[in-house]
Amino acid sequence: MSKIKIPEGYKTTKQRKAIIQLLEENITPLHAEEIYLKLKEKGIDLSLSTVYRNLDMLQKQGIVVKAYMLNEDKARFGLASKKNYLVCQSCKKIVIIDNCPFEKFKEELIEVHGFDILGHSIEVYGICPECKEKLSKNSESSKDR
Amino acid sequence: MSKIKIPEGYKTTKQRKAIIQLLEENITPLHAEEIYLKLKEKGIDLSLSTVYRNLDMLQKQGIVVKAYMLNEDKARFGLASKKNYLVCQSCKKIVIIDNCPFEKFKEELIEVHGFDILGHSIEVYGICPECKEKLSKNSESSKDR
């Protein structure tokens, strides 16, 4: 059951429903082609251009956000509600930052620069606990205890 | 006089020097083509592929950062030292955030998620004071005083 509703004036097609559902299931923003392939695997019949056209529409409706990650040249698409996240540079796992502390910072920016703040995006790169453990094991065994 | 030095093993060509200098002069990260055109205007003879090749090298050396801005599909390139900024959505002016408050937040993330933090990027979108003023004038005059 999808929480996101298809906007007024747009038809409910199985491709569109599937794309939205997939975005809801995935915390990680996906490449257009990943969306296409994952849905194909699930037995949904669609084309890459349908994926792009739907993502474009959803972006214009403010439902989807398009973002480029560090050292990548393909756009990723995710739900607008999932915007601030941590990325593990080793396994690429993504962890959403729920209580974005940016709100506090906002006031400061408004004071100092006089900007009206409309929005923001934060990307943080690091190593997740699981990978940290694996990596330290490897370095220990290479030291041969 | 350029603060950035050309890395060891790379030759000092006029194109390379000019690209680095241009990046130093501009707070705003530039598109590859903008760099190409601006340098052409200054009378420097270069090609677009030279721009790309140099930016690529500088990025691998950690001197330059490649970033995509919201609603843009072309990469922008700026010096790595100029990473956190405010962007005016109206005039596209960029203001660098000097004292990034992220450091405080980092501790919190490490505690909550157990990530080792390697780096981060913050983009903030808003309207700068100048544009705000212009925009409010326009809406007043449209109200006809």
Next chain:
DNA sequence: CTTCCTGCAAAGAGTTTGCATCAAA
């Protein structure tokens, strides 16, 4: 002189678009 750099043109990759067909309302 040797090595690296450049310009040009061609190739590549991701994304967008036109058109005929198809399905939702």
Next chain:
DNA sequence: TTTGATGCAAACTCTTTGCAGGAAG
């Protein structure tokens, strides 16, 4: 029915690459 959505293939845009000539060390 009417209107919007889809699939396909072609077109486009940005970026990368191969190669021969040229400049820096």
